[in-house]
Amino acid sequence: MSSQHQSGAPLGVGILGAGPVTQAIHLPSLARLTDILEVRHIMDVDPAVAESVAGRVGARFSTSVEELLADPGVDIVAICSPHQFHAAQVIASCRAGKKAVLCEKPFAMTGEEAAGISAVSAETGVPIIVGAMHTFDPGWLAAEAAWGDLPEQVHTIRSSIVLPPNPRFEDFATEIVGRVPMPEQDLSDPEVIKARLQGGVMGLAIHDLPLVRRFTPDFASVEVLHAEIAQPFGYVISLRAGAVSIELRAAMNGTWEPSWVFEAIGDDAALRIDFTPSYVHAGSAAAQIRKDGQTLFLGPYGHNGYEGEWRKLAELARGTGQPPSAETLIHDLEFALSIADAADGLVDAAGATVAEEVSA
Amino acid sequence: MSAQLSLYADPQAEAAGAVAAVAASLPLSFAPAPAQGPAPDVVAVAGHTGWTQRAAGAIRGGARGVVVTSPVPEDAGQLTAQASESGATVVLDQRWAGNAVLAGPSANVQDVIADALRDAVLVDSVAVAAPGTDPLQLLTEQLSAVLHAGIELRNVRMVQRSANGYTVAATLPGGAPTALQGILTSSLPATASISVLTSAGRADIVLPEPAAAWPAEVRVVNAEGAMTLPTLYESAHRTSWSRAHSHITSGNPANDLGQFTAAMSLLTQLTD
Numbered sequence: 001m002s003s004q005h006q007s008g009a010p011l012g013v014g015i016l017g018a019g020p021v022t023q024a025i026h027l028p029s030l031a032r033l034t035d036i037l038e039v040r041h042i043m044d045v046d047p048a049v050a051e052s053v054a055g056r057v058g059a060r061f062s063t064s065v066e067e068l069l070a071d072p073g074v075d076i077v078a079i080c081s082p083h084q085f086h087a088a089q090v091i092a093s094c095r096a097g098k099k100a101v102l103c104e105k106p107f108a109m110t111g112e113e114a115a116g117i118s119a120v121s122a123e124t125g126v127p128i129i130v131g132a133m134h135t136f137d138p139g140w141l142a143a144e145a146a147w148g149d150l151p152e153q154v155h156t157i158r159s160s161i162v163l164p165p166n167p168r169f170e171d172f173a174t175e176i177v178g179r180v181p182m183p184e185q186d187l188s189d190p191e192v193i194k195a196r197l198q199g200g201v202m203g204l205a206i207h208d209l210p211l212v213r214r215f216t217p218d219f220a221s222v223e224v225l226h227a228e229i230a231q232p233f234g235y236v237i238s239l240r241a242g243a244v245s246i247e248l249r250a251a252m253n254g255t256w257e258p259s260w261v262f263e264a265i266g267d268d269a270a271l272r273i274d275f276t277p278s279y280v281h282a283g284s285a286a287a288q289i290r291k292d293g294q295t296l297f298l299g300p301y302g303h304n305g306y307e308g309e310w311r312k313l314a315e316l317a318r319g320t321g322q323p324p325s326a327e328t329l330i331h332d333l334e335f336a337l338s339i340a341d342a343a344d345g346l347v348d349a350a351g352a353t354v355a356e357e358v359s360a
Numbered sequence: 361m362s363a364q365l366s367l368y369a370d371p372q373a374e375a376a377g378a379v380a381a382v383a384a385s386l387p388l389s390f391a392p393a394p395a396q397g398p399a400p401d402v403v404a405v406a407g408h409t410g411w412t413q414r415a416a417g418a419i420r421g422g423a424r425g426v427v428v429t430s431p432v433p434e435d436a437g438q439l440t441a442q443a444s445e446s447g448a449t450v451v452l453d454q455r456w457a458g459n460a461v462l463a464g465p466s467a468n469v470q471d472v473i474a475d476a477l478r479d480a481v482l483v484d485s486v487a488v489a490a491p492g493t494d495p496l497q498l499l500t501e502q503l504s505a506v507l508h509a510g511i512e513l514r515n516v517r518m519v520q521r522s523a524n525g526y527t528v529a530a531t532l533p534g535g536a537p538t539a540l541q542g543i544l545t546s547s548l549p550a551t552a553s554i555s556v557l558t559s560a561g562r563a564d565i566v567l568p569e570p571a572a573a574w575p576a577e578v579r580v581v582n583a584e585g586a587m588t589l590p591t592l593y594e595s596a597h598r599t600s601w602s603r604a605h606s607h608i609t610s611g612n613p614a615n616d617l618g619q620f621t622a623a624m625s626l627l628t629q630l631t632d
Contacts, residue, residue: 155524156543160484162557226519226529228537230482232559236537238519238527245520247527247541251482254560257581267491267524270547290547 010038011099011317014074016065016089017081018044018053021104023177024279026078027057029306032281036314040073052177065089069096076317078102083202087113094126099317102309104131105206106333114333118326127316127323132210132332133305134262134275135324136312139285140211140305142298143271147289153266154215155243159208161250162259163277165233193229194344200235201340205248207278208262209339210332215264218242219335224342237343268292276304363609365424366393369404376406377429377453378571382597389605399423402604407431407452412439415450425449425608427600431620433500433627440617451604452616456487456552456567457504458596461576461589463603468589469565472580473509476556476563483511483538487552491544495526496631498542503623505552505567506540513538518630528630558582570596 013030015022022042030037039057044050047063054061062068069077069092077093079086079101087108093101094117107130108114121128134140185192201209213219218241226238234251260275269291276282284301303311315321367390369379383390393400399422405415407430415426416439424447431452443450452458461469477483487502506513513530520527528540550569555562561581568574578589592599607614 155522156541156545158486158541162562226517226527228529230537230557232481234482234557236482236484236529236539238529238539240520243522243524245522245525245527247539249482249484249539251557253481253557254583255557255562255581256583257561257586265543265545265547267544268546270545 010034010036011075011314012040012071012073013037013076013078014041014043014068014071015039015078015080016043016068016085017079018042018046018049019080022078022080023053025306026080026310027053028281029310030057032303032307033310033314037076037310041068041071043068049177065092069093069098075099076102076313078104079107080104083109087117090117090128091120094120094124094128097124098126100313100323101126101128102131102313103128106130106202106336107329108333109337111330111334111337114330118330121326128326128329129309129313129316129324130329130332131309132207133278133309134207134285135210135305136308137275137285137305138301138303138308139273139275139287139299141308142301143273143287143289144214146287146296146298147269147271150264150266150269150271150289150291151215151217153269154264155245155267156263156265157212157215157244157246158261158263158265159205159212159246159248159250160259160261160263161204161208162255162257163250163252164255164258165252187229187231190347194347196229196233197227197235197237197343197347198340200229200233200250201237201343202336204250204252205235205237205339206336208248209336210328211262211264211273212246213332213335216241216244216246218244219331222246222335222338222342224339224346227343227346237339239339276300281307364388364391365401365605365608366391367402367404368393368400370406372406372408373404373429376408377404377427377597379404379429379597379601382595382601385598386601386605390601401425401608402427404429409434412436415439416442419443419446419448419450423448425451425604427451427453427604429453429597429600430455430497430501432494432497433624435624436617436620440621443617449604449607449614450617451600451607451614452504452620453570453597453600454501454504455550455570455596456501457508457619458570458600459567459576460592460594460596460599461565461567461578462505462508463596463599464592466589466591469578469591470510472563472578472589473511473554473556473565476558476561476580477511477532479558479560480532480534480536480556481559482536482557483532483555484557485538485540485552485554487540487542488548489542489544489550490546493544495521495523495542495544496627498544499526499528499540499630500623500627502540502542502552503626504620506554507619507622507626509554509565511538511554511556513626516626516629573598
């Protein structure tokens with residue numbers, strides 16, 4: 001059970017898992033919000049990492065989920081552990097009577113797990129946010145408020161991501177301890193290719209898939225038409241959901257110049273959003289809506305989607321604001337899982353590269 | 361002063377290639393052919409169905425060269441033979457492949473793309489055209505632009521086609537994945553972009569439509585920084601007519617039909 005919260009005092013935050021995401025994303029984000037949020041407890045299975053990371057922010061540390069959840073100073077729990085622990089830890093946090101839960105994506109690994117989480121959230125009344133930071137980016141939110149009937153006419157969606165490897169930005173966001181190096185992999189091995197596609201969809205494309213789904217009413221019918229990996233890490237994935245074509249591109253190469261563009265295009269209107277890279281606090285996305293020969297520019301604004309997530313959590317924990325519906329979270333997850341699984345299925349069916357002719 | 365060539369454009373060719381406006385911007389190189397008199401030196405041909413026969417007919421009629429605007433997919437074998445036999449020049453005025461950065465003497469651009477291709481990890485090309493455009497015509501123009509950029513495509517596969525566009529997958533000779541997408545919309549400029557992502561950066565070309573003299577954009581990012589290459593404020597139409605004049609007066613043959621045939625070969629693999 002969390003503490004009786006006094007209005008105006010900062011809410012207490014506890015974080016499960018103190019790896020690079022916690023160190024490079026959440027702690028720097030929370031350091032910008034000390035008037036409303038305070039890190040009080042850090043848990044990691046590696047006691048040295050837990051102690052080191054907690055020490056940066058003057059928080060308590062532990063190696064036990066139960067100990068953190070029993071801490072009365074923790075109002076909001078952020079779950080930043082490996083994916084396979086997410087579902088159980090979200091449920092445990094809800095049952096511990098916390099005021100709000102942030103779960104890093106994906107918040108479950110199966111639709112059944114997601115439904116179980118939804119049921120517990122409904123039963124306990126604890127709001128849950130999934131760490132899909134682009135959906136909390138002020139640039140995206142401004143575009144959503146301004147695009148009018150665009151979603152009804154969109155027939156083509158593109159997500160194009162070019163990023164340097166994560167450590168480049170992690171190292172500019174903080175000083176990392178306990179980083180685990182990437183193992184060498186044989187990229188001709190179908191199992192490695194499948195793992196790379198899973199990782200690409202569930203670790204990178206997943207940032208934009210909730211945005212994609214906003215423009216695909218027939219998301220449940222999504223088909224993966226083509227899936228291929230790029231070296232050293234990346235993908236070329238083609239999807240179709242109803243009448244909407246969806247193209248996902250990503251390359252994590254050695255570039256110093258990141259680019260993260262989301263586009264939704266209809267017959268006579270189009271949205272383009274340029275997101276700032278992950279980790280660093282480089283402000284919000286900038287959006288352009290083109291229609292009738294005119295372009296509406298929105299943003300950039302002063303904070304990014306990570307900070308947006310925490311602002312939303314603070315609202316929810318104070319009993320204000322509306323959480324995303326459980327249905328939205330479940331559908332976002334099912335959409336991502338179905339794409340990742342179908343991409344792997346293509347590898348199983350025909351090796352590293354697969355395409356099928358589709359004419360509509 | 362360059363040799364002035366006479367030209368003739370029928371109304372359809374004039375509409376397709378804005379020939380009068382282009383000729384007016386090359387007044388020392390071209391002049392309208394007189395209504396009576398010898399065959400014009402150069403004949404403008406509209407690229408709708410049957411263009412290869414119309415072009416061959418113009419050559420048989422005595423033209424030293426033809427400029428074909430926006431040629432649709434068609435077997436150019438007989439025209440190639442006719443042009444070779446007659447020593448005539450055939451220049452294809454394609455909206456993106458005809459841009460000066462690809463069709464002109466921009467060695468820097470060719471070198472930059474060639475360097476990037478040697479280190480490519482992913483190639484992504486997007487072509488945009490107005491709703492109502494025939495997707496196969498759009499794909500022909502995109503393939504021509506990609507080939508003119510020096511990109512060799514292997515294992516081409518049609519991933520999806522609809523009334524709103526298409527996606528084609530391919531690989532480079534070194535195995536890097538390549539994607540070509542066509543999108544029909546009036547909300548974006550009718551450009552073709554080619555992005556070559558490399559192990560440490562990228563090279564990008566954005567080709568404008570030839571309705572105005574918008575310049576192409578060519579930009580390179582590598583470990584040393586980013587560089588924008590110089591490009592020209594010249595439409596693909598004007599570049600094509602300049603090339604036609606140069607080929608005819610110098611006697612250096614054009615290879616437009618050879619490159620078009622290569623694009624047709626890829627198109628056949630995608631549509632058979």
